Amino acid sequence: MDNIVIRPKTEFEVPVEAEVISPDILARKSPGEIGNLPVYLGNRKMALKDLFEIEGNPSMNLLLEGDFSRVKKIGFGMTQGKIHIKGNVGMHTGATMKGGEILIEGDASDWLGAEMTGGIIRVLGNAGNFAGATYWGGKFGMNRGTILIFGNTGNETGKKMRRGLIAIRGYTGDYLGGGMIGGSIFVFSGIGQRPGAEMKRGSIVLFQENSPNPPELLPTFIYNCTFNPTFLRLYLKALKDYGFPVKEEYIQGNYRRFAGDIVELGKGEILVYEP
Secondary structure (H helix, E strand, O other): OOOEEEEEEOOOOOEEEOOOOOOOHHHHHHHHHHHHOEEEEEEEEEEEHEEEEEEEEOOOEEEEEEEEEOEEEEOOOOOOOOOEEEEEOOOOOOOOOOHHHHHHHOOOOOOOOOOOOEEEEOOOOOOOOOOOOOOOOOOOOOEEEEEOOOOOOOOOOOOOOEEEEEEEOOOOOOOOOOOOOOOOOEEEEOOOOOOOOOOOEEEEOOOOOOOOOOOOOOOOEEEEEEEEEHHHHHHHHHHHHOOOOOOOHHHHOEEEEEEOOOOOOOOEEEEEEEO
């Protein structure tokens, strides 16, 4: 398979804004044309070729090799194609994306997949704060699409999420699903404080692996019942296909349902696996 291969020429000391690194922009351009595209090193406008090595043939597949941890807006708003990043990546990766796939063999920084409306992002390492969230002052977080994180995430994951799926294999921080309007969030290990605060609808599913204590929920979540939700079986089988180590007892087991946040609509739910 042909790829456009991009590698940093040096280790960046200041952030690089490189919204042009997207299949939508690069797919039909030659390496020479790609090299002349504008990027910003701090507040200095430069050409992509000044900062990165570029090779390969015109393609909808981008291969990024090296340390991109200070490179921002990779795949921003992309609608198609695939970006494979072998290394860490900076802020706003996949934000507002509408389609395509991003695979990160490393860690991602803040605002991963913020306000995305389609596509799939897979992170084999950790992610920062605000994954799948809305930007400050925005109305909705992610509104369709899938984010799969095999490590941990920071605070405010899925804030104001409206649709879609976020799955976290590790731990997550405070305010998980805060202000959530819809969609589903799965967390397999521990969580921080105030999960689901101000959520209106949607589902947060907690398994608490490696966490001896039950999750501490806000008093505005009311226990309803213990049952086996049918929709969970479909989600968990899909996550298993994506490589999440889903145990069979999760598929067949029971979950305690808490409805909330009753200071809002109260139509959301937090489901806690019952061993």
